Amino acid sequence: MAFTLYSLLQAALLCVNAIAVLHEERFHKNLAGGADQGIGGFREEPGIKSQLMNLIRSVGTVMRVPLIIINSIAIVLLLLFG
């Protein structure tokens, strides 16, 4: 099993890239409780879907700039070292 820490890092970078590339408006059509409409009232639990939307949106916002840097480094390193 060549499941090393390095492959985990690669997978994590690809996943975060995928999350950053998601288009929010399309998701609002598919999911009823979109994060923009806010949490429906003050129920105890926000529900999995709105939690997920919140998570995706916050990860996308926070990681945009670091992702640019990390992606550039990865591209340069992969070009040089294959």
Added chain:
Amino acid sequence: MHPAGLAVAGTPRQPSKRRTPVSQPGMADPHQLFDDTSSAQSRGYGAQQAPGGLGYPAPSASPQAAFLADPVSNMAMAYGSSLAAQGKELVDKNIDRFIPVTKLKYYFAVDTMYVGKKLGLLFFPYLHQDWEVQYQQDTPVAPRFDINAPDLYIPAMAFITYVLVAGLALGTQDRFSPDLLGLQASSALAWLTLEVLAILLSLYLVTVNTDLTTIDLVAFLGYKYVGMIGGVLMGLLFGKIGYYLVLGWCCVSIFVFMIRTLRLKILAEAAAEGVPVRGARNQLRMYLTMAVAAAQPLLMYWLTFHLVR
């Protein structure tokens, strides 16, 4: 004479730090994680150290003594030692920002009796009745005084032993090469990281308010290495039959252990709050606990089956 004296004063210091907690039965002071052995030892150590000067081993040969007597090199050594002291102060002040050292110390406050009882509990959790962690004024009691508290000593040692046992198993089958050890360690660490991230993600999605910290979670997930070691060792001694028997036993034990431990951490919050709990939410938490517990036997098998032929 002096280096020998220094060596003798240095070595008993380490083992006595771990032996004294066992010799004092009962709770001396639950707030104190480790017993204070500094005053008794440092006097002896300091007396030995003073003739050496600046913590360096005292030069016994005359050319070294002549070198140190030179005033310029004296100044240089004083300057170097003051720089080292400043650097040590800086590291001590800032280390807490990167690695939570004080929090980690709690998880290593164990003694031999705790380790023995915990290992017994990991292999046979069926008779243990009370799984609650005792608290001392809002902070959990150190693992030394409460067998239910999680610790990081057993998982760390079990992980290292697992890597070594994997090397042994590969060696007996003539498949060993040194880089395979690193590969095993990296693979097990990667699975552990993935598990921790997956569980944290699902805990966030299900909005469970627990006091289950990340380090707690790492500790609980590290307990399965003990069963894995047992399985692989039995597999080496008795072949595939022994491996499957012991691994099956350890899988069931870890399953029960995880369910009973996590039930208190994840599910009790809902019941303890006194709020009427809707069935769906409680059911979701129960599914989460079952999924975490079921992932343990699967990973135990996945990480060891290629070692036993």
